[in-house]
C-alpha cells in the first residue's frame with residue numbers, strides 16, 4: 242500500500258494542482274497497486290515517516306504565508322523523511338518554500354524551510370507561458386510539458402534541475418534550467434498539472450516510491466495513447 | 482472643437498462600417514480600440530451624458546446576463562439605454578458601445594448607460610465614467626494568467642470603488658463573502674440581494690471554493706450552508722463578519738429544463754412585498770443574475786411587477802445557456818470560463834432527463850486564458866458517477882486532447898471519449914449521437930464559431946411565447 246500525503250488541499254487549490262495527486266493515484270490503481278491519500282490541513286497531525294509520496298502545491302500570497310508558518314513547525318520531521326528518500330513533488334509556491342529564502346523587491350528576505358540549497362528573488366515581470374523541458378528520468382531522455390506563471394526567479398546553485406528548457410522561461414529566464422532535484426525531491430514551476438500531462442514522470446515517481454519500500458518496481462504498461470497525444474501536441478506546437 | 486476626438490470618431494465609425502461590410506468579426510470592440518488609439522481620453526467626453534445615470538456590472542460570472550437583464554427592463558419601461566450587450570467588457574468594448582450610440586462629436590441621447598465591465602478593466606473605465614450604481618455579481622478565479630491572483634482582483638475593484646463619489650450605490654451579492662465585504666470596506670450605501678440559505682442547496686462540490694478566510698481578520702470562515710462555490714450562509718467566528726440578511730431575497734428556488742423559478746421577498750419594505758419570479762434559463766446562478774437586475778431596477782424606481790414581467794421573457798446572450806432544437810433533441814450551449822461556472826454547467830447537465838451527447842470545446846487564446854490547468858479544478862468526477870446519463874463526450878478546440886485527458890482522469894471510461902479538433906465535425910458527431918439531448922460547452926473564443934455552426938444546423942428556441950409568471 243502506497244500512502245500519499247496531500248498537504249493543505251484546503252488552502253492550496255490553485256491551478257489544478259490536485260490533478261497531480263489524482264494522476265499519481267489513478268496510475269497506481271489502474272495497475273492494481275493499492276494506494277490511499279490523506280489530506281493534511283493546517284495544524285493537522287502529520288507523520289512524514291508514514292508516507293510514500295508527498296505533494297505540496299502553491300497558493301496566493303496569504304495562503305502561502307499560512308502554509309510556511311505551519312510547515313516551519315514540522316521542518317525537522319520533514320527533513321528526516323526527505324533524507325530517508327521520501328518522494329516529494331513541490332510545485333510553484335511549494336517549490337519556492339523548500340528553498341532558503343525568497344527575497345522581495347524591497348530586499349526583505351522571507352526565510353524558507355531550507356531543505357534545498359536554492360533561493361528565489363522577486364523578478365520585475367512575471368514569467369508566464371507554455372513550457373517544454375528535456376528531462377532525464379531513470380536514464381532516459383523525455384520531454385515534459387507544462388504552463389509556468391511565476392513572479393519569482395529561482396537560482397538552484399549546485400542542485401540538478403528537473404530539466405533543461407527547450408521552450409519557455411524556466412527557473413529564472415536566464416540559465417535555461419527548470420525546477421530542482423535533490424534525492425527523491427522534485428520541484429517545478431510547471432502547472433498543467435504536471436503529472437497527468439507527463440505520465441513518464443508520474444510513473445517514475447511511483448517507481449521511486451515502490452523501490453524505497455523494497456517492492457519490485459517494474460511497472461505494468463498502461464494505455465497512454467491519450468496522454469502521449471496530448472503531450473506530443475504541445476511539443477509540436479511549441480517546437481514546431 | 483477637439484480635433485483628436487473627431488478624427489478618432491471618424492476612424493471608429495469607419496472601422497464599424499468596414500467590419501459590418503466584410504461580415505468578419507462582430508465589431509464589438511474594434512471601433513473602440515481604433516478611437517482610443519487616436520483619442521485616449523475618448524470616454525471623458527461621455528461622462529455625465531446619460532441623463533439618468535450609468536449602471537455598471539462587474540464581478541466574475543454573470544456580468545453579461547445581469548447587465549442585459551437590467552438593460553431589457555429599462556428599455557421595456559421606455560428608457561433609452563446605451564449598453565454593451567455582447568460581453569465586450571473591456572475599455573474598448575465600453576468605448577464601442579458609446580461610439581455606436583453617439584454622433585461624431587460624441588453626443589449621446591440616452592437616459593441610461595448600462596455597462597458590463599470586466600473586473601480588471603473596472604479601475605480604468607471608472608476613471609473616466611462615474612457610475613451611479615454598481616452591481617457586483619461574485620468573485621471566482623478566472624483566467625489567472627491575465628489577472629494574477631483573486632485577492633489582487635478584488636483589491637483593484639475595491640480601490641476603484643473607493644475612488645468613486647460618495648453618492649454611488651452598491652448592489653451586492655450578500656451570499657458571497659468576497660463581494661459582501663465591499664460594503665464595509667467602501668462605506669458606500671449598499672443594497673443586498675441573495676438567496677435564502679435553505680438546506681436544499683447542500684452542494685457536494687467542495688473544490689474551487691475561493692473564500693476560506695475572513696477578509697478582515699484572517700480566521701477561517703464557518704458556513705451553515707453552501708449554495709454554490711463559496712456562496713452561502715457564512716460567518717467569521719472571530720470578528721463577526723457574516724452574511725447580511727439581504728434586502729431582496731429569493732426563496733424556494735427551483736431550476737429545471739424549463740427555467741428557474743423563485744419567490745422573491747422585499748425584506749426592506751415594511752409591508753413585506755412578495756413576487757414570484759420566473760426566468761427562462763436554467764441554473765441557480767441565473768436567479769442571482771435576475772435578483773441583481775431586479776434589485777437594481779427597483780432602486781431606480783421601476784415597478785417591481787414590470788421588472789418581474791420583463792424577466793420572464795429574457796433571451797440569453799450567446800452561450801449563456803442558449804437553447805436549440807435539433808430534430809427532437811434539446812441542445813444547450815454554455816460558455817465556460819472558470820471552475821465555478823463549469824461546475825454549474827455540469828449541475829445543469831446532471832439535472833437533464835435521458836442520455837446526452839456532450840461536446841466540449843476548449844481553446845487557450847488570450848481571451849480564454851492561456852493556462853487551462855483550471856480544468857483540473859472542475860468537478861468532472863461527478864460525471865463519472867452517472868455514466869448511464871451520457872452517450873459520448875466529444876472534445877474539441879485547440880486543447881481537445883487535454884480536455885479528453887481531464888475526463889479520463891476524472892474516471893470517464895475512455896470508450897466514451899473522442900477528440901475532434903474541427904468544430905463542425907465535433908458538432909455533427911454530438912448532434913447525431915444516440916443520446917436524446919445534447920449539451921455543448923465552449924470557452925470564449927470557441928463559443929462564436931460553435932454558436933454559428935449550431936445556428937445553421939439547429940433551430941434556436943425562443944422562450945418568449947406565453948410563459949408569464951403569476952404576479953402576486
Ligand SMILES: [Zn+2]
Nearest residue numbers: 695698717720
Ligand atoms: Zn473575521
